Amino acid sequence: MAPLFFFVFVFVSHVQSQALLSVMEQHVELSAFNHYVNSSSTLTSLFSSANNITLLAPSNAAFQTWLSNRSPTLSSDQIEALLSYHVLHGVFPTVSLSPKPQFASSFLTNTSYANVTSGQKVEFLPTINGDPQIVSGNKSISDFSTKDILFTGGLIQIIDTVLTIPLSYELLVTQANLCAADANLVNAVLYRPNMTFFAPNTQEALAAFNEIAPNMSQSELAGAFNYHAIPNFIGYSSQLKSGMQLKTAQGTNVTITIQGNTTFVNGAKIVTSDYLVANGVVHMIDG
Numbered sequence: 001m002a003p004l005f006f007f008v009f010v011f012v013s014h015v016q017s018q019a020l021l022s023v024m025e026q027h028v029e030l031s032a033f034n035h036y037v038n039s040s041s042t043l044t045s046l047f048s049s050a051n052n053i054t055l056l057a058p059s060n061a062a063f064q065t066w067l068s069n070r071s072p073t074l075s076s077d078q079i080e081a082l083l084s085y086h087v088l089h090g091v092f093p094t095v096s097l098s099p100k101p102q103f104a105s106s107f108l109t110n111t112s113y114a115n116v117t118s119g120q121k122v123e124f125l126p127t128i129n130g131d132p133q134i135v136s137g138n139k140s141i142s143d144f145s146t147k148d149i150l151f152t153g154g155l156i157q158i159i160d161t162v163l164t165i166p167l168s169y170e171l172l173v174t175q176a177n178l179c180a181a182d183a184n185l186v187n188a189v190l191y192r193p194n195m196t197f198f199a200p201n202t203q204e205a206l207a208a209f210n211e212i213a214p215n216m217s218q219s220e221l222a223g224a225f226n227y228h229a230i231p232n233f234i235g236y237s238s239q240l241k242s243g244m245q246l247k248t249a250q251g252t253n254v255t256i257t258i259q260g261n262t263t264f265v266n267g268a269k270i271v272t273s274d275y276l277v278a279n280g281v282v283h284m285i286d287g
């Protein structure tokens with residue numbers, strides 16, 4: 001068996017010493033992805049020099065599904081933005097992706113697409129069966145199809161669904177409560193970089209709000225909106241700690257309390273956490 005052992009040894013060390021672009025070329029299921037990278041000098045140079053990164057590379061099948069749902073005429077800027085969202089700072093082997101959710105920074109920093117200063121994030125979410133998933137904008141899920149492919153500067157994870165660049169909060173939450181306030185008063189907060197938003201989003205919470213809203217002035221509505229927004233802090237669930245005081249855009253603080261698996265903001269319970277948006281994160285609350 002000595003020759004086989006020798007072969008394996010040579011093969012492994014050969015792969016480890018290879019640059020990202022040549023490893024990508026060896027995977028036929030990445031030809032669509034390679035084509036996009038080849039078409040952009042910005043991406044080619046990013047990929048040539050990339051070090052300490054994880055590349056989430058959508059398979060050809062992923063691109064096929066993705067293209068069937070939209071106009072195929074993407075501008076080169078849009079391609080660059082989308083692909084840079086698939087490149088993460090740091091090396092994330094699948095074995096490192098449990099047991100807790102993790103948020104990784106991508107290379108997407110163009111403010112036309114994202115206002116998360118450290119780079120728009122993706123969430124790695126461990127699942128019950130142990131296979132991690134990737135959550136991107138609009139809670140879109142990508143699964144790993146080929147794991148942990150080595151290259152000199154890090155790892156490639158081949159994924160089965162193209163990531164979704166997170167939308168603005170306004171596009172995510174189009175309910176009456178947000179629209180009720182004067183756009184001029186809330187826009188400054190809505191589009192500011194590095195935000196955490198708490199969005200009342202149960203029937204009871206919306207009904208309670210709709211009852212009092214007609215009697216509120218525009219500035220009271222804006223104050224109510226600002227009381228649900230935290231500037232200069234991106235409070236992904238992994239970041240929230242019990243007892244934490246967060247200063248709202250309205251000026252006063254809210255308090256985070258964690259009891260068991262449940263997180264409260266003052267008295268309101270977080271019912272769904274971690275909607276990634278263009279400038280941070282949104283948690284849905286029940287009050």
Ligand SMILES: *[C@@H]1O[C@H](CO)[C@@H](O)[C@H](O)[C@H]1NC(C)=O
Nearest residue numbers: 025031032033034035036038
């Ligand atoms: C990308 O460009 C290289 C060099 O120009 C070429 O060898 C390769 O075939 C191209 N790959 C694709 C998928 O277009």
Ligand SMILES: *[C@@H]1O[C@H](CO)[C@@H](O)[C@H](O)[C@H]1NC(C)=O
Nearest residue numbers: 077078080081110111112113
């Ligand atoms: C950011 O995106 C916009 C819109 O797609 C584009 O015009 C601009 O050149 C991009 N900026 C950089 C630095 O890539």
Ligand SMILES: *[C@@H]1O[C@H](CO)[C@@H](O)[C@H](O)[C@H]1NC(C)=O
Nearest residue numbers: 051052053088089090091105
């Ligand atoms: C790799 O990137 C991660 C995430 O940005 C960082 O925490 C780590 O220090 C980097 N490691 C090296 C060796 O540069």
Ligand SMILES: *[C@@H]1O[C@H](CO)[C@@H](O)[C@H](O)[C@H]1NC(C)=O
Nearest residue numbers: 111112113114115168191278
């Ligand atoms: C980022 O912020 C700038 C200015 O604050 C704003 O014009 C832009 O629309 C924001 N980008 C996104 C994707 O929301």
Ligand SMILES: *[C@@H]1O[C@H](CO)[C@@H](O)[C@H](O)[C@H]1NC(C)=O
Nearest residue numbers: 137138139140164167171172
């Ligand atoms: C977000 O996801 C929902 C359900 O998964 C879908 O119906 C909706 O069209 C998506 N919105 C966008 C803007 O992609």
Ligand SMILES: *[C@@H]1O[C@H](CO)[C@@H](O)[C@H](O)[C@H]1NC(C)=O
Nearest residue numbers: 208210211212213214215216
């Ligand atoms: C709102 O104002 C109307 C008219 O002034 C009043 O009848 C109603 O009770 C008020 N509703 C609330 C919830 O305060």
Ligand SMILES: *[C@@H]1O[C@H](CO)[C@@H](O)[C@H](O)[C@H]1NC(C)=O
Nearest residue numbers: 116117118193194232233234
């Ligand atoms: C943006 O938020 C991140 C994470 O909370 C922080 O590290 C960074 O310094 C912030 N940048 C600005 C300009 O506020």
Ligand SMILES: *[C@@H]1O[C@H](CO)[C@@H](O)[C@H](O)[C@H]1NC(C)=O
Nearest residue numbers: 244245246247248252253254
């Ligand atoms: C409000 O929260 C900020 C940020 O955590 C903290 O520095 C400040 O002391 C708090 N203010 C009050 C009145 O609790």
Ligand SMILES: *[C@@H]1O[C@H](CO)[C@@H](O)[C@H](O)[C@H]1NC(C)=O
Nearest residue numbers: 099100128259260261262263
């Ligand atoms: C709370 O977390 C524990 C352990 O993580 C889990 O077993 C339990 O089902 C969770 N409870 C709820 C209500 O989610």
